[in-house]
Amino acid sequence: MEIGYINGEFVSLNEKVIPIDERGHQFGDGVYEVIRIYDGKPFMMEEHLERLINSAKAIRLPITESVDDFKSLIMKAVEKSELHNCNVYLQITRGIATRQHLFPNVPASISMTVREANPLSDEMRNTGVTAITHEDERWANCYIKSLNLLPNILAKQVAHEAGCFEAILVRDGYVTEGTSSNMFIVKNGAVYTTPLSKHILPGITRIAVKEIANPLQINFYEEHFTEDQLMSAEEIFMTSTTAEVLPIVRVNDKPIGHGVPGEVTKKLYEQFKRKVETL
Ligand SMILES: Cc1ncc(COP(=O)(O)O)c(C=O)c1O
Structure with a gap:
């Protein structure tokens, strides 16, 4: 109950x-x-x-x-x-x-x-989800998991009204994170995610993915990336406690890579599931 x-x-x-x-x-x-x-x-x-x-x-x-x-x-x-x-x-x-x-x-x-828990549908996992980019209008202390979520709510609603699942937040031309997720791109087979700072939440699933990448021999870099680098990535995925590791296959109505979930994202998700199974 x-x-x-x-x-x-x-x-x-x-x-x-x-x-x-x-x-x-x-x-x-x-x-x-x-x-x-x-x-x-x-x-x-x-x-x-x-x-x-x-x-x-x-x-x-x-x-x-x-x-x-x-x-x-x-x-x-x-x-x-x-x-x-x-x-x-x-x-x-x-x-x-x-x-x-x-x-x-x-x-x-x-x-x-x-x-x-209401796990996401197999269809969303298998085909991936879509996103928009949106100005990061939040305050300077996004590392605090504060109850004040108004800018996140407003951006997520804009995404929803555009038929998308998530809004990818951009501050001064650089991707920070999602409205309720951390953001990752894949380039030359390596994973890049925004480094920790006051501008993003230090996600717990982000820690899990960093740990998982190593035994899979996937290079993992904490480096800033621009909106242009996001759009030209081979793969994009987001992480959160409720979404786990979720592929994003279109942004602003443009396909990312081949427009389907990528191999690196799939491998990380499979390994994430294994981590959960061994709890
Ligand atoms: C703004 C924001 N960033 C990142 C995350 C992902 O954090 P976690 O993996 O700890 O759920 C969340 C989760 O709710 C979030 O609200």
């Missing part, structure tokens, strides 16, 4: 539990994570929780919970849900206080949802 959690209590997902003065709701003043559970086992949970704690630190949100505390909370929620393949979203906000910008002196709020 899909379930929710808020500040110590498990609740049903349609219960009305967010008070009007909750700062996540009023300001987007909080951070979050999403962790995928495969067959009852979490995927790279420690890395997700370390990023969560880093995000909280970056917005000066004091939390008393450790990685282990979050781990047990998440696994308790997963057990309670009795779901084996699910996504856990965990939000931490600066709490509930009369509306004003300054930090209130109240405890942080922790909430969670556990929902059935």
